[in-house]
Structures are given as structure tokens and as C-alpha cells.
Amino acid sequence: MKKFIAGAATAALMTVAAATPSSAEYLKEHRGGTMRLLSHAAAGTIDPHINYTLQYWQIYQSTYDGLIAFQKAAGADGFVKVPDIAEEFPKPTNDGKTYVFKIRKGIKFSNGKELGVKDVVASLQRIFKVSSPTAGGFYSVIVGADKCIKDPKTCTLEGGVVGDEAANTVTINLTRADAEIFDKLALPHAAILPADSPTSDVGSNPLPGTGPYMFSAYDPNKGMTLVRNPNFKVWSEQAQPDGYPDVVQYDFGPTEEAQVTAVQNDQADWMFDEAPADRLAEIGTKNKEQVHVTPLTAWWYLPFNNNLAPFDNIKARQAVNYALDRKALVNLFGGPVLASPVCQVLPPGFPGHVDYCPYTKDPGAKWSAPDMEKAKKLVEESGTKGQKVTVIVEDKAVAKSIGVYLQSLLTELGYVAEVKPISPDIQFTYIQNTNNKVQLSVTQWYQDYPAASDFLNILFGCSSFTPGSDSSINMAGYCNKDVDAKMQKALALGVTDQDSANKLWAEVDKAVTDDSAAAALFTPKHLDFVSKRLGNFQFNSQFYWMVTQSWVQ
């Protein structure tokens, strides 16, 4: 009986498979048309080595390639890395410190020039020459990077990146083994550009790329246009498939309200910005077929200043953690459909994540309810009652409403609290600089790539804390030597045994949570609102909606 069922299922699957068109057939059927995207504002420079925004990283997926790429696939398969400009994954040698990449032949830039070894070498040097925001963080592990960081203009990465034209290879030498080097090489900051690209920020002048699309126009005040790259030929469906629309028109300017209306009226196919809170119920009912909600590997959190009163006292930090009504905070974000309460750093489904929540009524794996009684007791014990606390938030609807909620909560706990909304353009750097004496702030962190270190080491590692700097991403100023040593051990272990490393990261996550370095609020979900005509919507966990893998006709 069992065998019959299995056989029938197999037969059924084969029938479905036969009836389902292949991607080539889809491409033939749906190829063409203009996809219209909307955003309230541009995201700055178009330079892929400099721009550090999700908004453009999403677009770069169709225009640029790196030695390695995250697979262009839906869901968590998007975290899988595949060779892109490189023919295959090189095997590490020299104790994991040397990688020899064989460069694919026949790939052309959109300007018609063939991609070669010199382009790869120049691109890796350019990361430092243009002072990419992640040059010191992600790529400092390359031999010669320290000199390049000190003197970017003369950067050669001598001994770190070596090209061999005859063998068509590029060798990358590292100062230490790095389990995440492939992740870092798959980011747009390591995109391969023509060797003759300017060694400064190109601003609004797009650079040629190797993807199926190229920028034909970019004006930060108006919009951008992507057209097909005439020199593109598919070399790997997984790394860089062809796209459906002929043109992608991305317009800047309309407010979020106007964007919702435009998508509802089929005047636009997708909106980048979050739908306004007062339109959610409407689009969730009238346009529910056009809404796609997907969990993100991100968190909203409150970095306590661990070095400034009252939060230099662990009991004061834990008190706030116990008092937080995470259900209310989820509701301020749009309700349980759009966010889930969390107590720890690593998001659910992320490498190293093990459910853990000590700051709840009944401590365990999940958050259930706030414990105000315990929170008030901890405030009393800490001796910080009556102290003044200022909460710095972005002057945006959700962040501000969280700030007002916190002001109310802190007042209830016995503090003299105030909330200060400041421009979103400066809030993120303002709260990083210790000179501003920020006690508590509301912020978010979205993964760069799927590795626990991208949350734990970046946000709570001792090396990420630079007092007096606007680039001190460890906003909590948390530096626990024991925890930091464990992080370094996990990073090293990841080179040879990622599973064991992830277990170690879980311990680090628990330790940082126990120390209450920050207060986790919730994990957000992403809402994509698309037009009725848009088909084949696919959400990639790494770079979100795959724009050119959807069709409009």
C-alpha cells in the first residue's frame, strides 16, 4: 500500500513536472515590458563599492557580479553561495589563508570589454582606494590591507591579491583563516568592475557591470533606469540568471501614501518603502493577493550604554529588559503578522540561533509577558531610581512611537525619562559616538550575510567599539573579555567546523543576552506590496525580492 502511494505520488509529480513550463519557456512567454518601481528617495551614490544600503544592494543583483555570489533563489536557498566570476570554489591552502580563484572566460562588461584577471585585482584594490565602508571591517583580513587602509590612494594589496594572466587566476592571501571570506566576496562591495574605473566615488555616474542589466540613467532627484546589458550571456543560472522585464524604471519622490495608491491603481509594480501603518488594514483586505510578508533575519533593539549611568549597572539594564512589553512593541510595528517578539541577539532561523528568553514572566525559550514586579525590584536594587534617561530615536513613525512608549515605561520604572527624535539621516551615527553621551537608543540591524558573527561580533565585539568615533557599531560599548575570546574562538573554529562554531555562537548569544548588553525588541517581517500584473514574485533571504526574476507581462 505504501509502495503504491509512493508510486502514485511519483507519477503525479512527473505529470505536474511535465505540465509545468521550464524557466526557459517562462522566459520566452513573459520576457519584455517595463517594470515600474517606486521609492520616496534615492539611496545616495550608485557606486557598488561604496553604497551600503539594502535599497541598492537589491538592484545590484541584476547589474554586478563578484567572484562568489549568493544563489538567486527563493527563501533560505538565497543564503547558499555559488561560484560566479570564479569558475569554482577554490580549496583553501596554507592553513586556510590562501585561495586561488580561476576566472571564467567569456564574460563581458556592459561596455563591451572582456573581464579579465586585471579587472579582478583592480576591483579588490578599489575597495580600499574608494575607502569602502566595509574595507576595514570585512576585507582587512587580506594581506596588505592594513597599508591600504592607512594610505588608500597607493593601495596595491601587495602580497594579498596576486593576478596570473597566463593561468587566468587570482590568488588571495589572508593574514588569518577566515570562515566568512566567501560571504564577504559575495557582497556588492566586492563586485568586479572594469580595471579602469575611477578610484573615487562615482556618485551618480553608473559603472559598467557584468549582470543581465545595466544602468542607462541615474538621477538621485528623479530615478534610475535599467535596460538589458547587450553583452550579457548566462554562464550560471544559479549565480546570474537572465531577467524577464526589458526595462526597470525606478522613480524617486512619491510619499509612502502615494506609493500605496499607485500600486493599487496599477501605476507602479512595487514600492520600496514600508506601507504606512494606517493603510495596512486596507491593503491586507482589499489587496491581500498583492501582499507578500516574509520573515527577516534582523532585529530591532535598544543598545544600552554599558559605560554610562544608569545603564552601566547590569540590574538597571535587566530591569528594562524585564519591563518591556514586547507584544505592545510588536503592535506598534504593525501587529503580529509583521513582527515577532524576541529576547536574544541572533534572529530565528539564523546560524547559531537557539531559542532563549530569560526576560519574561516565565523564563524559557519564548517571551510571554513583561514582569514589571521584578523590573521595579531590580531598579530599586540598582540604586538608579530617579536618574535622568534620554532615549534617542529616529524621527520616523515607528521608531518615534517606540520612543514615546519607552519614555512612558521608564517613567513607570522610576526614571526621569525623555525622548528625543532626531533626523534619520544622522541618528545612526549620532548614537554610535560616545561623545554624544547617548544612554539609550532605538535602532535596527539587518544582516549583511548569514553568519552569527555579523550580529554578535560586529555589534558586541570589543574591536567594534571605538570611543569618540561615528563608526563605533558596538553602540552599547559592551566589551566582555571572556565573551570576546569566545567569539574569536568561534570565528577560528568556523574555518574547519562550522557546526561546532555555531554551537559556540549560541553560547555567545546567551552570554550577551544574560549580560543584558542590549534589549532585543522584535524580529521584523518584510512586506512587499506589488501590482496585480506582477508575476513570479520570489523573495531571496539574502537580498530580498529578486526584482528582475518577476515578470510584468
Place this chain on the structure above:
Amino acid sequence: MSEVVLNTVIKSRGPWATAMRRLWRDRAAMAALTCFLIILCMCLLAPVYAGWSHAEPFKSTLDATIQINGQTVNVMEQSTEGLGLGYNPIGPTWQLGNYFLGADNQGRDVMSRLLYGGLNSFLIAGAATVLTLFFATLIGLAAGFFGGVVDAVLSRVLDILWAFPVYLLAISLSIVLIAHGIEIGPITIESGSLWLPIFIIGIVYIPYVARPVRGQVMSLRQSEFVMAAIGLGASNSRILLRDILPNVATTLIVFIPLMMALNMLTESALSFLSIGVQAPDASWGTIIQDGQGLLYSRPMVALAPGLAIVLSVLALNVLGDGLRDALDPRSKIKLGRG
């Protein structure tokens, strides 16, 4: 016949009594004054209303419930239709003391906040008006009376202030001062204090009043009664306080409602931009900002303070016009023989 004329005593009224009489007979001005006083009195009763209604005006009450027609209703409602997206505050219940105008996105009673907000708006506008008039009068009197270097210096300072668009100057000052407050010698104003918008608004409008005052003082300086006082050896301070200031007073009185109206609008604009009254305190500007994100689903949150601002400013402007007509000796309003 001549006897009759001699026995008739014609009572002459003073200029202030005449002005009051003119104002009393100006129906539009009286209606405006009544409207303004009603709004002001309602706002003054904010603590009484909030205490009576038991609805929180300042504390976030996201999990609060209320009774409407015997049924328990959440103040914040989760959408249950379709995908269940969205989380909206309750709309107007039209029941006094029971979320009459609904709740904002923190579950706070909009009606209570509207009244408290009005109180803050009036307080800021009033105090800023006093500040503006005080400094404008000082500057106008000094510049107009002494002339020469004093006038040149003070007029250039006013020119510099005048050169900035008022809102741009107010916004710039607010952005700079809102983060750290002000410390000038022994005077310290905390960043969240209401004195900060009062100070900023009070300062930016000084040229608007100081210039006409200066012009009027310059004209009065040349008048016969002032020349006579100078000829008789009266001191400058006596001439300024006893001869000139009373003649400028009518101009200043006309300015009071007009400046109040202008200050209310400026305060609302600054608070709307998050650089005026700071959360959780309310002003009509901050409530409009709270309502901005609810315009589609709960328009009353933004409409109510908007309407309050319109009514108050309109009333103050009409009252200002009435005062001007009443205090102007060339007024065309005919007096009866009451």
C-alpha cells in the same frame, strides 16, 4: 436758548473708554473674543477633564480597554480581516469622558491631549508674545528716541534678524538648541522645557514689532509735546515713560492678538517638526504630527487640533482687527449717543 446750552454738561469720555466702547460695538470682534475665551477656558479645564475621564493623556496605554454601550472594547484594535495587517487606535466614541475623539497610536485619549495641547500652545504663544513685545518695545524706544549710533546698531541687528526667513531661523535655532538646551550665565533652559520654544519664538519675531515701534517713536520724538518736554528739561527716561510709551501703547495692544496668532502658528509648525514641544507633552502641533500617520484610518486625531488652531488663529486675527479699529482715532466706526 442760550441758558439751555450753558446748563448742558457734555461728558467727554477718555480715549480708552472710547476705544472699549468702539470694541464693544464691533460684533465681529466680540464674537471672536467670545470664541477665543471659550477655547481658552476649555483648555484651562484640561486637568479637570482628564481627571474625570480617567483616560491617560500622557502615558502609553496600548493594552487598555474601555466600555462602550456595555461592551468591553480594546483601545488599540488589531485588524481581523484579510491578512490581519495593521493595528489601529479606537476612533471617536462621541461619549464625553470616554475617548470622545478616540485614541492616538499610543492608546492615549485624544480629547484630553487636545485640551492639554491647547494649554501648552496658548502658554507658549502668550509667553512668547510677552517676550517679543518687551524686547521689541525696548529696542524700538531706544532706537527711535536716541537715533544716531544707537539707532544704527540696533537697526542693523534687526536687519540681520529680518534677513532670515522666520521659519528657517526658528527651525535652525530649534535644531541647534533642542538637543542640549541653553546655558547663558546663570540662566539654564533644559532641552525638554517649554521655555525653549517660548525663547525661540519670542526672539525671531522681535523685528516685526520693533520696526513699527521705532518708526512711531521717531515720529513722536519730533512732535510738539515732546519738544516742549525736552525744552522744559525733562529727563530722557521721563519723556520715554510718560510721554512716548503711552502713545505707543495702542500699537502694542493691537499687536498682542496678532502676535499671539502668529506665535501659535509658529509653535504648531515647530512642534509638528518635532523641534517644539517634546513628547510626551502635547501641543496642537505634536498632536497633528501624531495624527499624520493615522490620516487614512483615524483622521480625527489630526483634524481636531487642526480645527482648534484655525478657530483660535481666526479669532485672534479678527480680535486684532477689531482692536486696531477701536484704538484708531481715525476709525470710521460711528459712535451712538448711548
